Amino acid sequence: MLVHICCSVDSHFFLEKLKKEFPKEKLIGYFYDPNIHPYSEYVLRLMDVKRSCNRLGIELIEGEYDLEEWLKRVKGLEKEPEKGQRCRVCFDYRLQKSAQMAKKLGIKRYTTTLLVSPQKSQEQLKATAKEIDRREGLEFVFVDYRKGGGTQLQSLTAKREKLYRQDYCGCMFGLSMQREEQNIFLDEMISPVNRSVLPASIEERIAVYSKRMELEKDAIDYKIVKRRFLNYRNLRSFIRYKKSPVPSHFVFYSTTRREYLKTKALPVDRYHSLSSREETIFLTLRRYNQLTGYRFESVKELSFFPIEIEKELKLREKLELGPYDTTAIIVTDELLNGEVEIYLLYRLYNDVRENLVTLR
Ligand code: SF4
Known part of the structure; x- marks a missing residue:
């Protein structure tokens, strides 16, 4: 089964559950998310997904970062609120591309970790998948791991596994609206041309999370703590x-x-x-x-x-x-x-x- 992955917080819990529910199935992760901006944030989320898949013994394929194509798809929907029409296009596009990858690999069944995210509409994903299945002759595997306290369990898993928890969905449009509402300076979209690693920048987070992996290799216990400054x-x-x-x-x-x-x-x-x-x-x-x-x-x-x-x-x-x-x-x-x-x-x-x- 090909599993489209959006981020480690959603995928780690989702893959653990899938492994239990489908013990005989070979699961292959597919990180396909050109909706994540800026590119450094994409690198950071991918890095965490790689670590998570490693821990779970799941092969991971990285999809293309076809930002231009994604931008073309959402053109005219930039000002849409989260959960609106832009998000619908964004989920559909990622799901379609995941189905195409499954077909290319000769895999009949596919699913997406977007199903476990409380921010996403399962009904909408189901409807898109139905259309894809009819057209491509594939089988979308629908699972609901949110129910029965799943969301709380997912949060505990993220804590236990020390996963990287992003605080925005992914794209620059959603992010700028969110920061405006929060009245927080949008520093994620700024990075100096001289590649200086600025405090609390995504580049600094990449360094922190890379160092974490070195500590894990040397079996050194650690904690990631948040500090105001x-x-x-x-x-x-x-x-x-x-x-x-x-x-x-x-x-x-x-x-x-x-x-x-x-x-x-x-x-x-x-x-x-x-x-x-x-x-x-x-x-x-x-x-x-x-x-x-x-x-x-x-x-x-x-x-x-x-x-x-x-x-x-x-x-x-x-x-x-x-x-x-x-x-x-x-x-x-x-x-x-x-x-x-x-x-x-x-x-x-x-x-x-x-x-x-x-x-x-
Ligand atoms: S807010 Fe999230 S789901 Fe919506 S378009 Fe942006 S990245 Fe995609």
Whole structure:
């Protein structure tokens, strides 16, 4: 039986139940979800599904990430609410593609873990499957593992197995509406071009969940704990020095009073200047290198190959700025001495971060 898989929280429980109900059947997982955005989130969910299938001894096939085709299908339905017409198209498309894969592999029976998700309509899935079966000569296996306290059991399974629990369905349209309703900054769809791993980003979660697998290999017990913290994103920043743009690097947690500021950089020593109101520190790259222990040859190089945020934060400590400091620290190739225009668009917001804690 080919089992279309949407995520590990749904699939682990579902596959355990299927194994019990169909002990003689060979189950093959099929991860086909071009509806998951951004791609890093897709990678993270796939990674967790691989781990889950490994634990259950189930072969897994990864489907194509045909995002463009998925987008074409839902065109015009972007503003639909969750459980609306866009979701209907999204389930139908994934189910149809799963049926096609079953046919290609010569497998007669297929099903989907979407059946166990409380957010999805079983009736709708059944109706689509009926149509597919008639057309393709396949057999959709309908099971209801939600009933009889199944949803609660599923949640306990996810906890026991330490599965990755995403907090949105999958697509960018549903996600942006959800974040708007929650009044939460939509940082999932932002990732820096320089591939810096930002706090509480999907990339950071991938690192945490990969590390978890290393610990499991070495039989080290661990816990994933959620912590609240103050997050930061630099959305856009640059400076003009004496009316010309110059390469600049804004240190993490740099904030300014306004998005655009005109000030004067006044040298304090050979390595740094302060703005006329002393609210901004202009640091030469040389001083940045001394404080961080790196050897960047230019700010351009630093911008393309940034250091880890945790390491950069130590720089604030070394400058004795205190734990709650959000002074803008701007790194430039040369010492600034004169008129500077600063553009900085940033967000400072409450967020939740997953930390891996080893238990010994
Ligand atoms: S909200 Fe979920 S089910 Fe609906 S279209 Fe987006 S990814 Fe698909």
